Amino acid sequence: MAKVAVFSLASDYGCQVQITNADDKLLEVLGQFDLAYWQLASSGHVPEEYDVAVIEGAVTTDEHVELLKRVRATAGTVIVIGACAVTGGIPALATSGVLEDRFDVVYGEGSALAFGGRISPLPVDAIIDVDYRVPGCPIEPAEFVAVLQRALMAVSDHIPREPMCAACKIEENVCFYESGTVCMGLITRTGCGAKCVSLGRPCTGCRGIAADANLVAARAIAVSHGIAAEKFDSALSLYNSAKGVVR
Amino acid sequence: MSTLTVEHVARIEGHGTISVEVEGGVVGEIRMDIIEPTRLFESMIVGRRFDEAPLITSRICGICSPNHAVTSLKAVEAAMGIEVSERTKMLRRLLVHGSYLQNHATHLYILAAPDYVGQPNVLPLAETHPEVFHRALAIKKLGNELTTMVGGRPVHPIAAAVGGFTAEPSAHDLETFAARLHAVANDVVETVALFSTFDIPTFQTQGEMLALHDDGDYAIYDGEICALDAGWCRPVSEYRQFVDESVVGHSNAKHSTVGGRTFMVGSLPRVNLSWDRLTPAARIVASKAGFRAVSKNTFYNNLCQAIELVDAAERCAILCETLLEDTGSSAPVKYTIRAGEGTAATEAPRGTLYHSVTIGEDGVLTAGDVITPTAQNLANLEADMRAFAPTVVHLPEEEFILRVEQLVRAYDPCLSCSVH
Numbered sequence: 216m217a218k219v220a221v222f223s224l225a226s227d228y229g230c231q232v233q234i235t236n237a238d239d240k241l242l243e244v245l246g247q248f249d250l251a252y253w254q255l256a257s258s259g260h261v262p263e264e265y266d267v268a269v270i271e272g273a274v275t276t277d278e279h280v281e282l283l284k285r286v287r288a289t290a291g292t293v294i295v296i297g298a299c300a301v302t303g304g305i306p307a308l309a310t311s312g313v314l315e316d317r318f319d320v321v322y323g324e325g326s327a328l329a330f331g332g333r334i335s336p337l338p339v340d341a342i343i344d345v346d347y348r349v350p351g352c353p354i355e356p357a358e359f360v361a362v363l364q365r366a367l368m369a370v371s372d373h374i375p376r377e378p379m380c381a382a383c384k385i386e387e388n389v390c391f392y393e394s395g396t397v398c399m400g401l402i403t404r405t406g407c408g409a410k411c412v413s414l415g416r417p418c419t420g421c422r423g424i425a426a427d428a429n430l431v432a433a434r435a436i437a438v439s440h441g442i443a444a445e446k447f448d449s450a451l452s453l454y455n456s457a458k459g460v461v462r
Numbered sequence: 463m464s465t466l467t468v469e470h471v472a473r474i475e476g477h478g479t480i481s482v483e484v485e486g487g488v489v490g491e492i493r494m495d496i497i498e499p500t501r502l503f504e505s506m507i508v509g510r511r512f513d514e515a516p517l518i519t520s521r522i523c524g525i526c527s528p529n530h531a532v533t534s535l536k537a538v539e540a541a542m543g544i545e546v547s548e549r550t551k552m553l554r555r556l557l558v559h560g561s562y563l564q565n566h567a568t569h570l571y572i573l574a575a576p577d578y579v580g581q582p583n584v585l586p587l588a589e590t591h592p593e594v595f596h597r598a599l600a601i602k603k604l605g606n607e608l609t610t611m612v613g614g615r616p617v618h619p620i621a622a623a624v625g626g627f628t629a630e631p632s633a634h635d636l637e638t639f640a641a642r643l644h645a646v647a648n649d650v651v652e653t654v655a656l657f658s659t660f661d662i663p664t665f666q667t668q669g670e671m672l673a674l675h676d677d678g679d680y681a682i683y684d685g686e687i688c689a690l691d692a693g694w695c696r697p698v699s700e701y702r703q704f705v706d707e708s709v710v711g712h713s714n715a716k717h718s719t720v721g722g723r724t725f726m727v728g729s730l731p732r733v734n735l736s737w738d739r740l741t742p743a744a745r746i747v748a749s750k751a752g753f754r755a756v757s758k759n760t761f762y763n764n765l766c767q768a769i770e771l772v773d774a775a776e777r778c779a780i781l782c783e784t785l786l787e788d789t790g791s792s793a794p795v796k797y798t799i800r801a802g803e804g805t806a807a808t809e810a811p812r813g814t815l816y817h818s819v820t821i822g823e824d825g826v827l828t829a830g831d832v833i834t835p836t837a838q839n840l841a842n843l844e845a846d847m848r849a850f851a852p853t854v855v856h857l858p859e860e861e862f863i864l865r866v867e868q869l870v871r872a873y874d875p876c877l878s879c880s881v882h
Contacts, residue, residue: 225498225499226524227522227524227525227527229524229617229618232524232525232568232616233616250583254472255472255474256584257472257583258472258582258583275499276499279499305506305518309501309502309505316505317502317506318500321502321503321504333500353617410614410615410620411620414621414629415629416628453518
């Protein structure tokens with residue numbers, strides 16, 4: 216039986232909470248693997264061997280980099296879950312400006328020195344190869360269970376490629392651009408069922424930029440609806456600020 | 463001197479390491495290192511628009527995200543002088559209290575209970591105590607579905623916006639949930655009964671206790687901050703004058719004191735300070751479980767979480783029924799963007815949560831401050847460990863460590879929150 220270990224980097228644990236929220240669905244796959252390590256939900260140490268690693272959170276320290284390299288060397292399959300791990304997510308907002316200055320804002324003048332080993336936030340695939348991705352902030356429990364199922368059966372990943380607008384049409388939502396409100400649905404990877412827009416909020420882009428998205432066209436659409444290009448860029452940066460690849 | 467170390471303490475949110483020096487049965491230095499990486503949220507909201515503050519800061523915590531969102535919304539509204547409708551306040555209360563159901567059930571059954579039944583995690587309970595396992599899932603699920611009904615999903619609410627709600631639950635949903643909340647009454651009462659059977663060490667914290675307090679209500683959304691021992695109550699807006707935060711070497715989370723003393727926030731301080739505002743049913747089960755306010759036994763925090771489950775289930779049912787009769791609107795009120803500074807506090811499941819924001823004329827944030835419950839509790843938690851460890855140091859090493867971990871889990875610490 217495949218051994219699964221769950222790891223967390225810099226995150227709010229919301230995606231792990233969503234795993235515990237998978238309740239009934241999780242029971243469907245529960246008999247198919249052995250939960251070898253999960254600090255949030257169980258006592259015990261990281262085992263020497265495990266087959267599947269589930270990783271939540273953004274890479275923000277040298278220690279995270281080392282951990283990821285060890286995980287990749289051990290696990291046959293790596294699944295990253297949540298915006299933080301997939302795109303750098305909200306933690307990557309700390310990428311702009313000077314990182315040290317941010318420590319001074321939070322901890323006081325000169326405090327940055329105490330935080331050696333801290334790096335600018337990155338998604339997991341900036342450090343190691345990733346086999347499966349579950350995007351979103353937070354993840355959808357059902358999507359996680361489906362991806363875990365694929366991983367256990369060794370069927371390849373099939374992360375959605377298209378932007379979200381089609382889902383919005385299906386939900387019969389009125390496009391936010393009609394009222395001059397910036398919405399990231401134009402370029403954001405589909406798969407959430409346009410949840411935010413259906414509840415009256417513009418898409419913030421938590422599922423990351425879709426492979427088939429046309430950023431240039433989206434930006435032009437925003438401008439043609441009277442939205443300053445800077446406003447579009449600022450909205451885009453919320454979940455997509457991470458830059459640079461270290462490996 | 464040998465040092466016992468528990469790296470990455472299990473069944474808590476976030477990474478923390480406990481180290482205890484022991485020699486010849488005597489406890490020396492004892493510490494909890496908070497090694498969770500800081501995410502620098504207070505710097506990240508600077509330069510973002512006011513309406514993004516609740517969205518960003520709710521990502522401080524995936525467990526109590528509704529509390530962060532609601533507290534941040536209140537801070538932004540205080541800064542810009544926005545008055546929301548009574549219906550909006552009711553829905554926010556429902557969101558916060560719904561999060562208690564989910565949160566306390568998760569902590570009590572999944573994180574804390576395995577200690578008391580001698581298991582590494584909750585899963586063996588499915589076989590040994592199926593009724594307990596299914597009760598745990600039922601309460602947690604109801605809490606999740608309740609926050610989903612109001613906020614759009616269990617983690618990181620969508621519909622709660624500056625000035626009001628962008629979507630509302632249907633009358634049918636409110637009706638259904640009122641009935642389901644009444645129906646869960648037995649499960650939550652059983653939870654109190656179960657936790658009252660666990661062996662609770664005799665122990666008294668030396669710290670102060672702080673919580674929101676409101677004359678008319680069990681305070682979670684509004685009220686003043688009151689101190690149990692010192693006997694004072696002060697407006698939330700003065701929080702920086704009474705909560706002293708300082709940076710400590712071994713922790714990425716700051717430590718807090720009040721009037722030079724460590725203090726505790728959370729279920730036990732709330733129940734102590736608002737005992738007579740609990741619903742009658744909650745007071746009755748608490749009394750049956752042998753709990754008497756005022757108690758300063760830290761371990762009773764778990765029992766008080768269970769008592770709050772009873773209170774929250776009843777209160778949420780009443781809120782659903784009141785919302786059904788109420789004809790007001792929760793649609794976002796009209797407002798003008800203006801400069802200002804705003805502060806707000808709510809009671810998150812783990813204790814008082816403060817948010818403050820400074821907004822410029824253009825609606826862009828120039829400063830922000832967040833003090834989370836766990837950041838307030840950490841100094842008291844360490845003080846408790848120092849006082850408690852010598853009383854159990856005679857036990858075999860494994861049992862000794864388990865007891866110290868049990869004390870930590872009584873606090874239900876949220877370390878990712880504490881190093882936001």
